[in-house]
Amino acid sequence: MGRRGVVPAAVLLVAACLAGVRGDEFSILRTPQSVVFRDGSWPIPGDRIPDVAALSMGFSVEEDLSWPGLAVGDLFHRPRATVLVTVKGVDKLTLPVKGISYPIENAVPFSMDSVANAIHNLFSEETPVVLQLAPSEERVYMVGKANSVFEDLSVTLRQLRNRLFQDNSILSSLPLNSLSRNNEVDLLFLSELQVLHDIASLLSRHKHLAKDHSPDLYSLELSGLEEVGKRYGEDSQQFKDASQILVDSLQKFADEMYNLYSGNAVVEVVAVKTFNSPLTRKTRSILQSSQSESDNPYNLAYPYNYNYSVIFNIILWMMIGLALAVIVISYNLWNMDPGYDSIIYRMTNQKIRMD
Numbered sequence: 001m002g003r004r005g006v007v008p009a010a011v012l013l014v015a016a017c018l019a020g021v022r023g024d025e026f027s028i029l030r031t032p033q034s035v036v037f038r039d040g041s042w043p044i045p046g047d048r049i050p051d052v053a054a055l056s057m058g059f060s061v062e063e064d065l066s067w068p069g070l071a072v073g074d075l076f077h078r079p080r081a082t083v084l085v086t087v088k089g090v091d092k093l094t095l096p097v098k099g100i101s102y103p104i105e106n107a108v109p110f111s112m113d114s115v116a117n118a119i120h121n122l123f124s125e126e127t128p129v130v131l132q133l134a135p136s137e138e139r140v141y142m143v144g145k146a147n148s149v150f151e152d153l154s155v156t157l158r159q160l161r162n163r164l165f166q167d168n169s170i171l172s173s174l175p176l177n178s179l180s181r182n183n184e185v186d187l188l189f190l191s192e193l194q195v196l197h198d199i200a201s202l203l204s205r206h207k208h209l210a211k212d213h214s215p216d217l218y219s220l221e222l223s224g225l226e227e228v229g230k231r232y233g234e235d236s237q238q239f240k241d242a243s244q245i246l247v248d249s250l251q252k253f254a255d256e257m258y259n260l261y262s263g264n265a266v267v268e269v270v271a272v273k274t275f276n277s278p279l280t281r282k283t284r285s286i287l288q289s290s291q292s293e294s295d296n297p298y299n300l301a302y303p304y305n306y307n308y309s310v311i312f313n314i315i316l317w318m319m320i321g322l323a324l325a326v327i328v329i330s331y332n333l334w335n336m337d338p339g340y341d342s343i344i345y346r347m348t349n350q351k352i353r354m355d
Contacts, residue, residue: 089226189224
């Protein structure tokens with residue numbers, strides 16, 4: 001009897017461990033041909049997800065990433081945009097079959113600030129679009145042309161609520177099923193979906209920004225589904241309907257962003273049940289137009305952009321050409337015969353003879 005009780009307990013323990021390993025997921029919805037993600041079940045550390053985004057965009061990272069899920073790809077053609085959507089409150093979404101998913105190991109909070117800083121430093125003279133947004137927390141960070149493109153984007157809870165009840169909102173076309181328009185939790189969830197729709201709609205008015213040479217970054221954090229689960233329970237019909245609506249909205253948003261960038265964008269989704277530790281972030285003002293200058297205690301040089309190599313080659317070969325010209329002219333002057341090669345001496349000799 002004792003052995004029979006030990007075996008089921010061991011089985012439950014192993015199942016619990018496997019469930020923890022197979023919990024949170026990092027999924028790739030759309031990717032261009034220049035970025036290659038291998039199909040496999042390699043776990044990705046939660047704190048290295050920003051490094052995956054940076055490497056896929058062609059940026060370097062401080063610490064090498066030995067993760068076989070991301071291949072080298074085409075080094076001369078990098079994606080013009082990376083879209084990362086973090087969904088809190090669920091460890092797995094029923095995504096389409098064509099997507100690739102990887103389990104997340106140690107799902108700790110992460111920030112895309114390092115990628116945003118790399119874009120800001122390397123393409124400060126260009127027109128990058130950097131948008132980091134968490135609607136439920138009223139947290140927004142914009143850099144570059146994002147301030148003008150998303151000037152009308154709803155970012156506060158009051159703006160989000162008012163946006164839902166406008167004529168062209170998603171409530172007129174989205175099947176709510178068991179969700180209600182009169183519940184604050186449901187409205188918060190729906191307002192996040194409205195933000196996804198508005199981002200693609202506002203960006204479609206500025207398609208020229210999707211064709212420039214500077215890469216763009218979109219980092220969105222959605223926690224409305226988590227609040228629905230807390231309000232109704234994860235076994236409720238409201239949570240199931242909200243999950244399906246979210247999956248459909250994410251797929252539509254991924255397709256729209258992918259098409260706006262002419263198939264040259266990476267769209268990623270992180271599904272996290274709950275983070276292991278809180279994330280400490282620096283407070284940023286709404287619609288911040290530029291990044292605050294960071295302290296430079298080591299008196300390091302300013303970072304250079306991609307024009308550095310062009311200017312360097314122009315100056316280098318110009319100096320080499322001038323040096324060669326001086327050498328040739330000096331050599332010819334040194335070996336010149338005054339009686340035959342110099343017009344001054346010739347005219348002087350003729351004048352003497354005439355006298």
